[in-house]
Amino acid sequence: MPHASEWTWYVNGIKEVLYSDRPHAKCTLDEEKNALLNWVYYHDVMKKFSIRHWRTTPREKHEPSITQPQLHGGSKRKQISQDDFLVCQRVTPEAPWISVILRLMTELCNTVPTKPCLRTMNAEEQNEFATRIRILDWRIRNVPMPAAAEKISSSVRLYQLAMLIYLNRVTENILNQASKMQTYIDDAFTLAAELETCKPHFPMYIIGWEACTDEQRATVLGLLERTKKDPSSRSMFHVEVLVQAGWTQDDLAEGELNYWDKVTTLISVCSTMPSFV
Template sequence: MRMSAGLAETPEQLATAYAHVAQGLGSYEGFVFQKLDPPIALSWLPVNLGYEERELLDHFICTASSTLAIFEPDKNEFLGLLVRLALLDSSPSSVAVLQSALALSSFHRHGLQADVFQFKARSLRTLITSCNHSLESPTVIQHIAACMILCHLEMLGMPNELPLWFCHLIEAKNLIDNVGVVSQNFQGEFSRLQDWVEYHMVMSRFSLRHWHINVEPIKEIRNIAPVEQETCLVQKVRAVSHWSHEILQYLHVTFEMIQKPTDSLYHSDEYENSLRCLENRITSIVLLAPEGISDTISGLSTAWVSTMELFQLAALIYLKRASRNFSGTSPQIDTMVERAYVLLDDLETFNPAFPLLIIGCEARRDGQRMRILEHIERAMKDSSLRSRSLLGLQNILQKIWVQDDLAVDYELDYLNKLDAVITSYRIMPSFV
């Protein structure tokens, strides 16, 4: 039975109510998404905002680009899309995006106050309301944007008994899948939202692989889009679109393919060949500057190429470690780690958690550990809101280093080490 917005009081109830209603969007197919025209200027708004809400909106515009985990080089352009979706009109779907943005901004500016919960509840209620109206072209896009902003809000420290960030992420992914959004309909600036969702989905695969609390309730979630493992060909990946960045496609394959020594396929020639194939494909990724970035901002292109190389190195290190489940010394991995440190030193800031985690796991000496902690602290200064999740990353690394230091006369299992530390968290951590 569906829960009405009037009966849903807690965040979990509101999220559940929206999940039930959103499932009904699956019957709508064949949208032709049109480019959204922004308001003439931010001095004009389609909704009436009080002084404090307007200040929060301005704060969101100023800080979101350094707060949201976005997998693309020009975060300001992406922020412009979110603002246009929030201010498109006074419809419930626009209000949902706006209220979610205000919740995130209020959390950033004032901490966990009552306003954060109020804005969040309004966003969820208006999402439910907009599902009852006729479904027009921008509505699904706005639902995806609102879900992802709420996903980030939950990641950053909202008190919950469940990993609601993952629930919002799943809703965004289901909206993309269920309404029949295909490549020809999801082009241009709207493809940025799809990339945003898929980046988080791939990284959530890593979390699900190593977080084993409440295994039975999330078993179905783990199998949302399984990979057929007979080969490591990209076309076998069902959860990641073929037009997503190559590194995301191969990371998804890696997280799905890795077998434990107790698995029957672990010692098979087929598994060995698949690992070799996957390693070759990751190594062969051509790191190019993104299209459409002018020469005047070439620094942005350089930073993006370095970022992609860090993801590539992290993917290779994880593949080598996890596929053989060993934590011992490896000259080849040491070389990749040193290259990663060079790239980190060249970048002003770098805050994607997965590469920092995998590279940080390789720090054996105090000097190496201080070096990775300095990079994390630099990223924390760049975004005071994301510092909460980066502080969690610091804690995870320190727990891993303690395990390494205690293993004096024996070698730790790489997978078990990650499992033990990540599972020690009551709420499933994210690594975006």
């Protein structure tokens, strides 16, 4: 019976193949291989995000989210670090924001602990943590954006807003910027109403879970429907089901739900770890 996180093994396997074929000293890459490196890097980064929240069994608070799956004969699959894997990668000149966003997603996953426990931190620890989050927040806000006239500009901006919303929510608004958060949310729904499609799943989840009013939810459902009709779009089944499940949780809750617990509960309902690609 296949393991529920089996797709992550294939991502690791592709990294191994590309790494072993890489000319370590010369780093000569053609455009096709560089595009493949970017594609694998994207899946690898978003895999880290999935692992943060997917739980199949109860775990202790400080236990890692998912251990590396055991393969044939009890051996472990070789781990290729992102630094080693990306040493030859070139930033795509016409789309420099892609590399920046992915590196910031990696930093977000590494900086914000799984289940941030701010109440257990002393004052000094909270100050240090807030400083790291403030720097990350600033870097996300300063992602190089495509020109406003470019068709892709709204999609990049939506991804940026989703990262800012997630960062502030998951750190329990440690930066005390409620007014900025509301602006991010309002801007996100404005863009969602204007976009023809949104193929990346991450912003669809994050923005979708923010929908509180009937108008906002109609905006999300409209964007989902338009995206599903695009022949090049991947299945939106998990997005549609989990976003609406989040709305149900919010509607039934007597008070505001803990964001980390809400997202983790929703994602863990899936028998197969969902991808946020």
